[in-house]
Amino acid sequence: MEPAPFHHDIAAAPEGARAFWVTAPDGVRLRLALLAPPPDTSRGTVLLFPGRTEYVEKYGPAATAFLARGFACLSLDWRGQGLTDRPLGDPATGHVARFSEYQTDVAEVIGAARALKLPEPYFLLGHSMGGGIGLRALHKGLPVKAAAFTGPMWGIALPAVFRPIAQLLAALTHSSGFGHTYVPSTKPGTYVLDAPFADNTLTTDPEMYGWMRRQLETHPELALGGPSMTWLNEALKELRQLRSLAPPAVPCLTWIGTNERIVEIEAVRRLMRNWPGGTLKEVEGAEHELMMEPPAIRDAFFDAAAEHFAAS
Template sequence: MEIAPLNNEVAESDEVGAAYWIKTEDKVRLRVGVWCDERAVNGTILLFTGRAEFIEKYGRIVPGFLEQGFAIFSIDWRGQGLSDRVASDAHLGHVHHFLDYQKDVVAMIEAARSLSLPKPWYLFGHSMGGNIGLRSLIDGVPVVASAFTAPMWSIAVPSFLEPVAKPLSRLAVMVGLGEMYTKAQKGHSYALHRSFESNSITNDRPMYEYFIRQATLFPEAHIGAPSMRWLYEGLTECDRLSNLRSPEVPCSAFAGKDDVTVGRKAIEDRMSSWRDGAFTIVGDAKHDLLYDRPNISQKVIQDVCAFFRQYS
């Protein structure tokens, strides 16, 4: 695999990682990143990032996982980070079909094998990564356990738009407006578009300032609001997944009590019937639990690692 750039200044991590370029079966070039050393005695966590995220965004949480004995292997999904864009507007959050992300997963697993990453492997997904991750678990991705924070098993939309979000986004796709932005944010990074006081990601101001620094120092890795096609595809995939049984893979899921980005009921419903499943609602927390206040983020990391160690 060809070496790819990894911006340690943006990651603000004391750990030394590496990044590589990989190719999917449909010839999309993706970037993957790995942090692994002799401490990874418990195996490797496959980190499925959220929408608009990129590998360096997780730099600050890597030490916590390494200290607990886990390597981290992450990815820039198609259309974001430094991976190939799939829309004419490079700043648009876009995908042609949600199942295209599974092609990225296949390439990611092949890369993990090529790198001989320590086993067993675990899957950790945040937000959109939780949606992609659930589909991957159902399809048989080779992991022994899984964990999710704020998994996107439904998309939270304002109540007055709920009945029309899917038909309107479908109509937009049908009439050739699939690459239209869904929000006034357009191509701007969320952290540069919204103030800390109005953000829906974190209650921790220093962490939000970290996001702002990343957006300023590394604009080429950022994307803005999702497209109408992304919205339609995302809503459709959530509906498809809701009709499928949970896989026979142990799972621990977390959601912030004040999360307004994903639908909590869908998480509660699935986890209530997931065999070997556990669900935790985290009080006084927003969408990104790994980047909320230190007492919250550290506790979630500790709980995830303790859960995974049961299967190491």
């Protein structure tokens, strides 16, 4: 592992946070970050799987919260976003050729956790796309004692007019050689910089929204635009396959906002109804990013996640 840039000026991360490069077997250079080093009395390590468009600095406050509760925290920039390698000539496009490529990144996270001798047990925290990747990783035997999710991407909240033809259009576009094009209604600009706070789909906290905007204004190289048609095709196939599987035998806590508009809330409800011992918390009025909501909500989530991990 070689040192990688970590933007302390925007991260609000614990002292000692640092990033490093690892190279996956397929040659993709990934940026991983030890966001919270192990405390003196450690309760384990949180493996934080972020969402689409995100980057490790965004989770500095979450790592601070977990450190205060006795946990180390390791995260990453998924392939195609953050400072990790991006596969297309247009770096603003969120793209992977196959969704299974993300599992290669997951393996690097586990390898890094062991190389760094981070304290066990390990726990999974997956947000949005990281929740979909994390669910697949659990099915593949991810070595964690328990899992928690916020706004997990177990279904995509597509516009009603697009939903009936989404899979067909995505597949046809991918197979015709135009899979690198943006999904309709998306563009190169990143949502946080383009959308005003009023009626945004991420958070009801104006301070957190302003902080996220300042991060990307200060370091625009971290920004990402809309997904490619190939990404959408692969994501829809992956979610269809995941829906056919019984929930994994791992203790699970999931939080989702009642005003969720990015992932399909009913898909989350269906899976959690069938998850043995699983707990679903629906937060009244909250948007997609529970860890970026007002302090009362995010503190309650961090308390609940820490208690869930410790009790598992």
